[in-house]
Amino acid sequence: MAIGWRDDLLTGIREIDDQHKELFRRFGDLLTACREEKAAKEVLRLFMFLDEYVISHFNAEERLMLSCGYREYLEHKRQHQQFVRQLEELKRKYRDEGAGLSLVITTNQVMIEWLTRHIEKMDKDIVPFLRK
């Protein structure tokens, strides 16, 4: 299973859970690629995938929130935008410093931990609204 993924992060919404698992899998692949000093082409390919996937995943969540009139929509969306900026920052770091230890640590501590905390608090909070 993907690095950092735990089954207690499941929300019970199949579409979202599958996307979350894919995000953990790909950030894990990024970690592995950097740790094993894989070719720059592969790291760039992962960044390109994540760029698109992160946006389409957040769009899917935001559509769900709007469909059920979720009250914390704006705050939740703000957090998504913050994550997109962090991904930009990670890419900048890669461009400037390459795939060193510091990129591995940032991916782990910033991206994967952010996702974990966000799913635990923010994403799970949407579920009761969808069930109504």
Ligand SMILES: [Fe+2]
């Ligand atoms: Fe979210």
